Amino acid sequence: MNKNSTRVLGAAAAAFLALGTLTATSAHAATTVTIAFQGPLTGDAAQAGQDELAGFKYALAVYNASKPAVKVNMIQVDDQGSGSVAATVAPGVAKNKAVIGLVGSAYSGASANSFPSYIAAGLTMVSPSASRVTLTTPQAPDFGGPVFHRVVGNDSVQGPALARYATKGVTAPAVYLVDDQSPYGAGLAQYTAPGLTKVKATTVGTDHILPTTGTDWSATTAKVLASKANVVIYCGYDVDAGAFVKSLRDGGYTGVFASGDGSATASFAKAAGNAAAKDARLTEGDTPFDNVATAAQKKAFTAASGVKVAGGYVTNTINALNVFLTCIKQGKTTRAAIATCVSTGKFPNFTGGTFSFEAWGDVKGGAPIGAYKVDATGAIIYVGQA
Amino acid sequence: MNFSVLTSQFWSLCLSGLSLGLIYVLISLGYTMVYGVLRLINFANSEIFMVGTFATVWVETGLTGHTSNSNPLHGFQLVYTLLFALVVSMLASGLTAIAVEFLAYRRLRARGTNRLASLISAIGMSIILSESARILTHSRPQASPRLMEKTSFGHIAGANFRIDTVLVVISALLMFFALDRFVNKSRLGKAIRAVSMSEENAKLMGINLNRVISVTFLIGGLMTGAAAFFFMTVYETTKFNVGFNLGLAAFTAAVLGGIGNLRGAFFGGIALGLLETMSAAVLGSQWKSVTVFVVLVLVLLVRPNGIFGEAIQQTRV
Structure with a gap:
């Protein structure tokens, strides 16, 4: 085998491998995406984060059990409910291209300190519980638009x-x-x-x-x-x-x-x-899960999360994740497509009916307390x- | 400013401030004893305190099986459990203090290294202890059960003489006076004072320096452990970083009174406890730290050795 034949064969092999990788990547992107959950999973405020995480796991399990075309994976991001910790973990999440949306953060300070990373990366957030008014006030320095949304009534x-x-x-x-x-x-x-x-x-x-x-x-x-x-x-x-x-x-x-x-x-x-x-x-700013869930849903909740009794903001977390799942069901599997879908779509409310977002990220018509x-x-x- | 609170709550605030101040006194003894013999600040003392609080929780929950909502104990069972928790807390802190001395100070001292190296190694020990507790507890606060019903002995001049507050005040006073007597009267106490006055001369007199220093750390640790127990009896919650603020306050108390001086730590701790409580009540809680440090700076400007730094120099450890 001469030098030229070796080069031709090498180029062909490289092209074949590259094509294979490309095909595999496209197929992967079309069948599996990742949504992140961000909140306090350790520290003083861990109870709030763990409560919400249980709701997240339940809604995700229900979705994946329905044999959807696009499966959804999750990653957990622990910001301890602290702005300074959030500022250190958010850049890593933003860089992770597999993540196309984020439920969280649970807390306002942690949300605000995550904004620089997520806004730069175009990563849409839907918080179940961050209620500081200025997060959705365009003139405020901690305004989270256009990526930040929340399903909770603000302060x-x-x-x-x-x-x-x-x-x-x-x-x-x-x-x-x-x-x-x-x-x-x-x-x-x-x-x-x-x-x-x-x-x-x-x-x-x-x-x-x-x-x-x-x-x-x-x-x-x-x-x-x-x-x-x-x-x-x-x-x-x-x-x-x-x-x-x-x-x-x-x-x-x-x-x-x-x-x-x-x-x-x-x-x-x-x-x-x-x-x-x-x-x-x-x-x-939430309706308790136990007050609106059926017996079967409560059983499924415990099976998915390992938590016997649902804590605070579970219903809001289910609603927040369902925002993304609704978009994914519609074939939106990139950050840009998710961003458009979240700001313009209508989403199912676990307590009944639907909701959508105002231009700056609050729920249209306000949320109940x-x-x-x-x-x-x-x-x-x-x-x-x- | 809210001076009206003083009309009805003055004595109540005094009692709370005294109880808090005496907890500071016991912690500050850990700083002041070590400073007396080594002329170094034991920055790990705040974590020695933290270890004591966790030891108390361990006895009160792990060993007795009590939960935060169990019924309070009574009679002999209560006395026995509290005494056991106190002893375990003191031992845990005392042994931790000896370990700190051995790991962070002794080897460096033997090699004649710079004092700064010991200071940094003590900070290192402090971080190791604090972070280990953080990892083991997942950063979550740990509550101790209410073993003792917080009954009141009655109100005198508006002050509620609650059993836990009275217990802290009386026990801490007894402990302080026992330590003061030990340091001033016992043979070992005299050896500690001799080392504190001149390490070289003490060595020439045949005093075993390492032994005296270890005993000093042990005594400081025992007092800090007692403070941890009393703290848990009153406040019933701890966390991996509980020692930071309390340690800082106790260190401030030691400096305020005159560091290296037992009686200075006593008066400094009580002054700080009262000052914190009164300033929070009158000026608002947000001004508490500002007030304390303004007073500290002013005192040090006038008396650089602390309030009692010179007046009772002879009683120095």
């Missing part, structure tokens, strides 16, 4: 709802409003305060605490007791809310304790203990709309 809806629910049935409500100085907590408090005026409640005091593990709540508790408040509203997260309500009850406070969706997880009662958590009023109460066993019970 301008939740704040007044929290004020309404916290003071419901309380004679001459005197409210002490505390926030944790986080972007989420301070934001929710900002929208709760005018809501209190609307329901004719008196704000008898405010405090802005920066909770860490082992924070001493005694000074805030003393102020609440001195103010004679009969309603305390805490805008912050579950573990801290649990520690706060425990300090309040130990200090002798007997009034209403209310908090927003950041506290509506099982971690709240775990941190507080059932006795202190009992009767706490919580709001969440649910009212919850903690019972004597620490379970979070849905009591209706807030």
Whole structure:
């Protein structure tokens, strides 16, 4: 065999291999795509992320069991609910070309810090629970458009709802409003305060605490007791809310304790203990899965996720993933096609009917805010709309 | 500013501040004892505290099988369980402190390395301990069950004398005075003070330097472990990074009082606890840290050795 024949054979083999790889890639792209789930899977806020992840796994299992033309894989992205962690994990997800859409992040700060990577990569996000108003405000520095969407009502809806629910049935409500100085907590408090005026409640005091593990709540508790408040509203997260309500009850406070969706997880009662958590009023921009799912769906949920009782934002997470699955069913399997589909399409709502998105990423017509109460066993019970 | 809170809650705030301050005192002893003999800050002391809190959780849940919603214990069973948790917490922290001394200080000291090397190796130990706890607990907080019902002995001048607060105040005071007496009166205590005054002279007097330093770490660790137990009794939650803020506060207390000085740590801890509680109540919780560090800077400007740094120099460890 001379040198020329070797070259010709080599070129032919290379062309054959290249063609084979190309064919295999095209076939792979057409039959399997990946959707990422991003949220806090470890850390203080892990309960919220694990709850949502269970909903994600359930909706994905239902879809893949229907023998679709395009199968969907998942990857889990743990941002610990922290903006700084999110900023370090998001670039890796953005670079992963197999990922064509992302459910998350669960938290506003983590979402905002992920935006630079996802906007640059054209990766569409649908969050089940990130509620900071400015994420969908075009003039704001943390605006997530055009990639960011959410299926939860934002804080301008939740704040007044929290004020309404916290003071419901309380004679001459005197409210002490505390926030944790986080972007989420301070934001929710900002929208709760005018809501209190609307329901004719008196704000008898405010405090802005920066909770860490082992924070001493005694000074805030003393102020609440001195103010004679009969309603305390805490805008912050579950573990801290649990520690706060425990300090309040130990200090002798007997009034209403209310908090927003950041506290509506099982971690709240775990941190507080059932006795202190009992009767706490919580709001969440979600309808509980157990209230709308059939017995068969509940069984399938447990089988898919390994979780016996659905936690917070499961329904929203199912809706968020179904946005992508609806588009994939329509043959949209690239980031660009998904982006167009999400911003223009109509999607099934797990509670019935359909929904679509406004231009800046919120659900058209607003999303409902649910009212919850903690019972004597620490379970979070849905009591209706807030 | 909310001065009105002082009219009805002054004594209640004092009691909370005193209880918090005494926890700081016990942790700061870990810093001040080591500084006394080595002239080095033991940056791993915050993680020695963290180990103590996890040891308490382990005894109260793993060993007794209690959950966060179990009924509180009573009588002998309560006393026995709490004492056992206290001893295990102290031992866990004490042994961790000895391990830190052995791994981060002794070898470097034997080789006559730069003091900075020991400082960095202590920071390294601190990170190793903290990150190991983070990985083992998946960064999640761990709650200890309420073994003791938080009953009140009654209200005096508006202050709620709750059993856990009273327990912390009395026990921490007893521990501090016992340690103070030990350091000032016992043979070993005198050896620790001798090393603290002059390492070279102590060596010439036949004092076993390594032994004295190990004992100093052990005592500091035992006190920090006791603080961890009292912390868990009052606050009932811990996490891998629990030591960071408390360690920083205790270190600040030690500096405020005069680091290397036992009684300085005592007054510094109490002053800091009261200052934190009062500033959070009057100015708002968001001003707590600002107030504390403004006061610290002002004190150091006037008295660079801390409030009691010079006045009670003789009692230095």
